[in-house]
Amino acid sequence: MHFTVAVLPGDGVGPEIYSESKKIIAKLKEIYSLDLDLVEVEAGDSALAKYGEALPKDTINVISKADMILKGPVGESAMDVVVRLRQMYDMYANIRPAKSLPNVSSLYKDVDILIVRENTEDLYKGYEFVPSKGTAVAMKVITDFASRRIANVALSYAKKRRNKVTCVHKANVMRVTDGLFASSCKEILKGKVDFEEMYVDAAAANLVRKPSYFDVIVTTNVYGDILSDEASQIAGSLGIAPSANIGDEKSMFEPVHGAAFDIAGKGIVNPTAFLLSISMMLQRMSEISNEQKYARAATSLEESIRKVYLDGNKLTPDIGGSSTLSEISTEIFSKIR
Template sequence: MATYQLGVLYGDGIGPEIVQSTVEVLRAAAEQVEGTSFDFIELPMGWTGIQEHGEPIPAITKDSLVTCHGWIMGPHDSSAYPAEHQAKRNPSGELRHHFDLYANVRPSKTIAGVKSLVGEADMVILRENTEGFYPDRNMYAGSGEYMVNPETAIVTGLFTKKAAERIAHAAFRMAMQRRKKVTIVHKANVIRLGYGLFLNTCREVGKLYPEVQVEDYHIDAMAAHMVRRAKDFDVIVTTNMFGDILSDLAGELVGSLGLAPSINTNDHQAMAQAAHGSAPDIAGKNIANPVGELLSAVMLVDWLASRHEDHGLHQLARKVENAIMKTMYDGIRTRDLGGEASTTEFTKAIVERL
């Protein structure tokens, strides 16, 4: 029996509802696959961490995650935290920084029965997670932004060859398993040194994968191309801020940002985290859509299966994914997708299809 320890961070807003749904589905799926089980370890994060330990990501959570194979993270509502916590990294940024989760993998794929604005599409955005223009994680000490006077703000972007190399390798390795095409997104025509380094490094790495077709676009052109011809893209690799923006666009184009999954990874750990926010306006109403979090967990299980060469985990991931898709295809959907099912009803329907 292979047992995998998964941290469970419920988070804020709708987080407890959609993470609980995810745990229930994974637990039910594990019962269907012989030789595989999960040990779910609940850890404080967000408001729970503040109330119980004085920090959104307390030391007990970080220390416990070190021994986990991976974890499921709910959304956070950091904009509502007390001022002293808003001045620090938000929970997801803190975990990405602390564990050096350098790759944010965000797939966007059309789903049968869910209306897409761009027809058929199947693309994956690999977002470099540790530097760029996000000042909460691009400096060893201090912050990458500051004000020289009350009316002047300066933001520093960080671009290193090391970061570009490892996200590029991740993108090309993924492309080799898919349609063998990588699109590099940048702004090297204006930010010539920073994005020039990123672009050139990605192209250098691409030469090590001669079977993969390589192209590149400026970020503004890419946004237009994605709307016009999303089906033409396979693996997209880009920097922190551009990846954040493009993945939200891609998620909405293929159906809904509420369906968009993601994982954050380094070479030995992974964090499942839906791309959407905490939606505090609907928290506690049992109407939240858990699909983004559920599909993030599917990605996490697939990542674990590959890392540990565990066929049972791959089988489990397919069971969960198929049950989710079958549920939506059968017309059982939450309100944001035009259905009437509550979060718990939707979860129950998935478990029944398992």
């Protein structure tokens, strides 16, 4: 099956990460006979400055014809790019793994958590208004449909992992909205997996106290945004954290970290999160096409990254090394088989 990927290199460190990643993608294509094409388009702060739109019409036209989106980090226009794309194409499941890598300093070893975040509702709908001077109101939108849909996604992942799902909410305070989310998830999950519920403040504390307690966490949009960043840092660094935005018709893959303007152009950014996002994209291609070559390519990339981290000789400054973006990328490239 053929896949067309719309690539949004993004802002800050995004373009240099993508530039170094091209050779890795090309090698995977050659070794595993991957039938995919990459089409670069503009989006983000740079596009806003150039065209007056963070997501230009030409970019949307390319994305609409593509099967997947591979996106680098964007700057201040993230709401106009990331959130808009998620809602435009109903990419309802945000999948954020937090997994340890060798030789990355952290409080815990062998962290392996998967956060399944509802991606289209909650306060991030952006329904905000000012009813009177000095007062601002935001609407929190939760539906039974979206809650059940994300619970089913969590169920499918849990069955491939350790068969445990923790539903995180704050239904003791937000009894209507979070109460609906909690009850919908419970109806889908209870009896099918090791299921439990946990308030979001307790979940935040327990992630720090004992991350090994968790397997799959399913939660709402805002809580998932916060907890996934916390979990990634517990695993070692935001620089190693990938993510996927999954929809039935289109999916988008992106690193969790931001544009990091302070180090842009210095050639020291860590490409790991972006490369692991590529691996997640290849896994998604395998699921859609039922062709194992995409899954094998994904595994090869993950294993190559892990080998480089295990060696520990070509790591970037954010994780205690002194290597450049080019050096770690070349090392990963050399280990792909």
